[in-house]
Amino acid sequence: MNELYWLDLSNNKLTGQIPECVKQISYLDLSNNELEEAAPTGKKHSTALVKVAIPTGKSHSTVVIKVLGAVAVVAVFIVCFLVFGVLWIRNLHNREEFKQTFRKILQKVEHPRIAHEELLAATNRFHNSNLLSTNSFGSVYKGFLADGTRVAVKVLNLMHEQSHKIFRAECKVLQKARHRNLARIITTCSTIHIKALIFEYFSNGSLEKYLYQSSCRMGLRTLLNIAIDVAHAVEYLHYDCFVQIVHCDIKPSNVLLDESMTAHLSDFGISRLMGRITANSVTSTIDLKGSVGYIAPEYGLNGMMSPRGDVFSYGILLLEMLTRRRPTDDMFDGDLSLHSWVKRAFPERVAEVVDTSLLMEGASKETEECLISLMRLGLLCSSDSPEARPTMRDVSSLLKNIQQDFNPDTSSSIKLKPTISNLVCDRGAITICEEASDTQSSTF
Known part of the structure; x- marks a missing residue:
């Protein structure tokens, strides 16, 4: 057996003990078997070349491949992170401008509803001194919102049988219609007690x-x-x-x-x-x-x-x-x-x-x-x-x-x-x- 220089018996489901004569082989691979003792660890059997047989162990080459794969994945991730980071920093200013513009658009399109209590405060509880006009569909009052904005508040007459249809129709139109010669809606108030639309105020009236x-x-x-x-x-x-x-x-x-x-x-x-x-x-x-x-x-x-x-x-x-x-x-x-x-x-x-x-x-x-x-x-x-x-x-x-x-x-x-x-x-x-x-x- 001394003339045998290389022997690979890995992955053969071998059992029992390793013969002494086999242990004398310079380069021996008994990995992934079911042997009862480990391969020799003497100077002749370098751990870099000899894969010893351990009942539950993994081959050294498999571990190396997985480590190298993990390193490659991490390297790719780091490179991508750096690239996107540079692009993000370069466009940070433009991103902020876009966000501000987008917020302004949302403020114009999506009108947040106002609470009934805020309308009462804005119009002095719909006092007659703030009444601008009235008809069978409702009344219009002038007022000031909490931020100082002067507004005209159109309060629909809920006793009118068409009031709910009128409110929905006007909201549907004014939600998307945009023109310098159309009255601009600011917000709305809709509860079981009140249906109101809040418009910009026009100082010269009708x-x-x-x-x-x-x-x-x-x-x-x-x-x-x-x-x-x-x-x-x-x-x-x-x-x-x-x-x-x-x-x-x-x-x-x-x-x-x-x-x-x-x-x-x-x-x-x-x-x-x-x-x-x-x-x-x-x-x-x-x-x-x-x-x-x-x-x-x-x-x-x-x-x-x-x-x-x-x-x-x-x-x-x-x-x-x-x-x-x-x-x-x-x-x-x-x-x-x-x-x-x-x-x-x-x-x-x-x-x-x-x-x-x-x-x-x-x-x-x-x-x-x-x-x-x-x-x-x-x-x-x-x-x-x-x-x-x-x-x-x-x-x-x-x-x-x-x-x-x-x-x-x-x-x-x-x-x-x-x-x-x-x-x-x-x-x-x-x-x-x-x-x-x-x-x-x-x-x-």
Whole structure:
């Protein structure tokens, strides 16, 4: 056996004792067997080469492989950690800016509800001195939140059978609708005792105040700007919002004015969400579809609501702004309405129906042309036939043209060319004529 230099008997399930002759082999591997004694540990059998047989032991090569594998895993982990650490440090500033921006977005989109007790404190327990307006749907109060923010609190009348539907409808619209000419909601309060929406406060109140309070007046330039603001708001609802929205209640009391007289459309309690840019109408689930005098004629006939109904309401609003006459005025009875009254005077006798305060900036030819163009547009929008009305996108475009041609600070004897086609009376209906008249009689 002395001539045998290398013997590998590992993994053979050998049992019993190791013979003495076998122990003399220089390099002997008896690992992973069931022998009763260990392999020799003398100088001839280096532990680096000889794997001894231990009943429950593991081979040295297996241990080495596992150790090397563990070291490799740790090394990879350390490298990855260092790489991500460097990237994180490099982008730390940008990450903080992103977090701040994200928080601001969440604050705007997710409105945290306010407690009933906070509303009581903000409005002095809804004291009459803080009452701004009231109707059958509820009341609006001014107040201050704990952080000093001045707000308008709209408290719904829970006795009204549609109050819960109105609250949900308005929340659904205002949660996602974002436009500079829409009233911005700050937060809400909803319990079994109260349903309230908290809006930003508008210091100049509603357009209704400027139309009918003797202490408040506005010139033609301001009126034109407000008309454009409201048109932009309705155009956004019809075309550019997350879903097409029909407001259903466009009137002066729902147009709010901030400190710079910028108009903001409010009150979406009976608005309707529709499929994006569709010509189809939708049946209202709320009995009231608007306010008397501003409701489109087709609503009363078939109960179907559409964007064209908003165009009708906008046309009535525009005529009301120009004449300072409510569509529900006592003078309008029987067949006489605000629309027909203005139509009879248009265009030669518009001075008989226009609000004289609009002439404060001077009765120039430009002023005359602007007034006639606005009345023309108001009549077109409030046509009885939905098909005869322009879209709100068309209305915004026409108003922009009117504004560009209107210069109240310039007195000129030269007649400006009309910016939109003349409207002429044809068989009792307002239609668009392709030819524009070069001259018109002036009654100013």
